[in-house]
Amino acid sequence: MSSRIIHQSQNFLLDLLKATYQNQEVHPLLQQNLDKLNHDFALLLRTWAVEQFSNQPTTSPNLAKIIFKFSKIIQVFEQGNPAINLEIAIAGYEAVLQVCSREVCPQEWDSTQQALVVAYYQRQQIICRIIEEFKENNIQNHNQINLLTEQLQQELQQSKQKCDDLQIEITQLKQEANTSNTTYITSLTTDLEELKQRHSCLEKNITQVKTSSLIEHFNTAIFYDIENLTMGRRNPNLNFSLKQIQKSIADLNLVNKISIQCAYTNWSDRRLKVLKNEIQELGIEPIQLFDYSYKKNAADIQLAIDVMELAHTRPNLQVFVIVSGDGAFASLAKKLHEYGKTVIVCAYKNHTNRVLAAVCDRVISIPEPEAESVNQNINWVGPRINRRT
Template sequence: MPNEAANNEQTFLISLLKATYQNQELYPILQDNLSKLNDNLALMLRKWVSDRFAKEPANAINIARVIVKLSTTIQSFEQGNPAINLEIAIAGYETVLQIYNREKFPKESNIVQQALITAYQQRQHTLSKTLGELQQQTVQTQTQIKIVTEQLQQELQQANLQFKDLNTIIRHFKQQAISSDSTSLITELHDLKQRQIRLEEFTNTANDLPKIEKFNTAIFYDIENLTMGRNEPNLNFSLKQIQTDVEKVGMVNKIAIQCAYADWSDSRLRLLKNQIQELGIEAVQIFDYSHKRNAADMQLAIDVMELAQSRPTLEVFVIVSGDGAFAALAKKLHEYGKSVIGCAYEGQMNRVLKSVCDRFIPIPAPQVKIEDIQVTEVTEDNLFNDEIFVKTNKILQELQQNSQQASQLQKAGISMSQIHQILRNNIPDFDEKWKKYNSKFTNFIKRIIEESNTGLDISNNKLIWKEKLNTISHGSSKKAIKGLNNSSINLKEIAVTAKV
């Protein structure tokens, strides 16, 4: 009955949202429905919120407040599965950031960002705790296997000694021609041989058991170095490929910790979010206090030295950066008996850092994307072939065909902020694509209107019908003519009126 279960979960989600909106106590509801607090609820919450934002953009802010309140409550709920509760809360926070952008809602955006960072840290703590328990179990299992193997080897040695003694006795009795006793001794010798064979087979089996590799590696990503700066960050690299290349190095067994340092509130880095989540990388939020000091480098070095002292099982430290400042960090790690792997773009890694690393993994030099081409390279000929131009023009035409939105265009017009939100909801990465024209949003829309002849215009920061603008202008002209006919004015006044 999958459909019935899904309907029940959706009904439960709606009841939670209504109770949150009405300021009801949520803990009793959660306690009575612990079985419904699962991964499906997190996925359902993401889908429901995204659908509501798309269908009800005018009500998006109110919906966002309810989602933040619900996520905060579930994050602090101690019953059920804490890990799943965190995933539900994270789903709510991440979807709300679609609305709470830093430009329009800086306060709300910072609150949600901090809550999301706390949830990420809690999830990392839970994962680290689980990994620690598994590692402890692994060590205990290896110890038990070692003890059993040693016991078997001792028994095998004893059996070999007994076998040698019996061989000596048999040779002695054969010389004395005592056939009856020799027969019993031969039988006993045969049994001992069989026992020896079984012990050897068991020992070989124990030795052939797969060795459990330990988590001995930590990777630290300097995202600002990978993006080659902040002004125009390059995102044409693969964290997955970097991790794969690291795992191929012989000294690396398993990766225990991965941390990526950046100002994750920068909306341009959200393209890395899927890779971060998929690879289990902890996103460490960094706020630079001065543009002359790299706070990410400082925090990375502090975390590395702390782990080098507190985690003796970590033997390999991977620094994904070509910054020469990390050369001193690599030397200090060597003093602690740790191995260091450097990873950076080919030809852009500091030679001193490369020389002190035990291994170096090159990253292919980034290729310039089409999206990175400056606006000066966009000509009138290729404007009509631009994907963002075509999609925006199509949505503007759909506004004219929609009865409700067409009525708004004819009466009061639709504000440019609403037009911006509609385009963002319908075009993936809209802001990144139109900003390459290096102009204001209003000028961008005005250019599309002029090029495509959509029958629209912009007046008082609103999108309206051209017919309405013409009507307004025509009415004003009639009033002006009527005033000229009904009053006595001089030529100077006529000239001023005409100019206006």
């Protein structure tokens, strides 16, 4: 943004916060400035608030309350783009948490967390609607591709028939060996070569269309945090089925075909040997990691790096599945949303981080890894949201 636009946006933000502080009607001010309600404004709110909190720590709690109140207002503001309004509210809530910690102001922290979870859930609903629209458009695109392929194949068949007819006619004329037909034969030979070239181009086009359609089908990548599945390293619980987990993921409508599967852990641990046959059977790539610090989870770091690399280098991958309930992956899920990706979390029902569940588009719940529950069915559930009554 230019400095002039930034200055105007800052003044608009100050006017909104002032009106909120003075309990004035904020909606008219929002209605008059719908063009300023965009992603840049959400970023401005976040960065400006953090800067103010840092520069004026004594007034930060009061400012945080004003921003929280404004975020509640913009969250339910229906004019303009509701999705952007929601992102502005989320930016405000997340900025407030920079000041309102559980230790310093537990009541404000709890209220902000509750509001943020609801906002994340609303964001999920919006993303789900966008995904459904994308799926409908994708179906239409596939239908168009199929129609185009049929047309190209018909044209290819016609071209082949013309080539055969011309070849027969040229052969017959050559057999007659009539000098007067030499020019005509030359003309037909030229036409035949042109038809052959066109025939070759049609074959290439059909191959490209089929290849493009096939690539779009492979839209899913799955990342297994084995340490989370085994519920720790000291006494790993191996009573879970990777095959059943994979099946529950593949059954989702969002998943076309699975392109990549990676499982992260220290595979040199002999206790994990029982999993090796299963990951080979399922086509899962084992990623070998060595933990140099007990407190530092190398698997989480490497998994996040690989996910972001694939998000940039493989545009056909639209669905990212994280098999872990670790709340540390919530930030990764939010970043993937910024790139327009769908994020699914698959984890134990009672060990799924609440924030992670809220920010993901789908949550697949699997039973706790107890011997008698290995063969239980895996059921799909939505994200758990705790609201105060």
